[in-house]
Amino acid sequence: TQLLEQSPQFLSIQEGENLTVYCNSSSVFSSLQWYRQEPGEGPVLLVTVVTGGEVKKLKRLTFQFGDARKDSSLHITAAQPGDTGLYLCAGGALGGGNNRKLIWGLGTSLAVNP
Amino acid sequence: DTAVSQTPKYLVTQMGNDKSIKCEQNLGHDTMYWYKQDSKKFLKIMFSYNNKELIINETVPNRFSPKSPDKAHLNLHINSLELGxxxxxxxxxxxxxxxxxxxxxxxxxxxLTVL
Known part of the structure; x- marks a missing residue:
């Protein structure tokens, strides 16, 4: 069974601090996605990484895919209250036939206090 | 225009009742999904349809029945609702x-809240 472990589960920090969220697995994924979910809304895709070692930046957010495509990290620089939300990682799994699914982590709930 | 819209947003009902949720997408996508998110925020896939064909059915009780009349719509009907x-x-x-x-x-x- 493919699993994605996210850590930390909860994070409460002050505005301006840096933080890193980790997403780890023993399985290899075809890609890794990061989503952010705000209360009362559905998850919204932030980024997809597909190549081992790939790094993508989205303003103050930096995403990295592990060389072996088993893990990923999300680093936020100078966090702001607007970054508050639930961050979810999801690994792409291509199985035989029509089997395509995303394997989801449990999420990291981030609160950035002014 | 909302890309993926589902109705209703809130459902409060008694145990044993039947309810439906409707979903429509205007993105021209050919694959649609139903996910369940529990109180611990874990996202669990229930069903996936590609071009009206069921391709993922994840050990969901038979009380849940999805229907895709066309590739832009995917509805979910739930019979005999339980607290869980x-x-x-x-x-x-x-x-x-x-x-x-x-x-x-x-x-x-x-x-969905089942009382």
Whole structure:
């Protein structure tokens, strides 16, 4: 069974601090996605990484895919209250036939206090 | 125009009742999904349809029956509701993916409360 472990589960920090969220697995994924979910809304895709070692930046957010495509990290620089939300990682799994699914982590709930 | 819209947003009902949630997407995607998010925020896939064909059915009780009349619509009917069915149900859509991963677009969710 493919699993994605996210850590930390909860994070409460002050505005301006840096933080890193980790997403780890023993399985290899075809890609890794990061989503952010705000209360009362559905998850919204932030980024997809597909190549081992790939790094993508989205303003103050930096995403990295592990060389072996088993893990990923999300680093936020100078966090702001607007970054508050639930961050979810999801690994792409291509199985035989029509089997395509995303394997989801449990999420990291981030609160950035002014 | 909302890309993925689902109705109703809130459902409060008694145990044993039957309820339906409707979903429509205007993104031209050919794959649609139903997810269940429990109180611990874990997203669990329930069903996936590609071009009206059921391709993922994840050990969901028979009381849950999805229906896709066309590739822009995916509805979920739930019979004999139980307390444990209380959750937020999300509809999502994506293009059919052959490498990497499909990028999912989610609706706002339908919060079901069973009393």
């Amino acid at each position: 069915d209380s959750a937020v149900y999300f509809c999502a859509s994506s293009q059919w993916w052959t490498s990497g991963a499909g990028e999912l677009f989610f609706g706002e969710g339908s919060r």
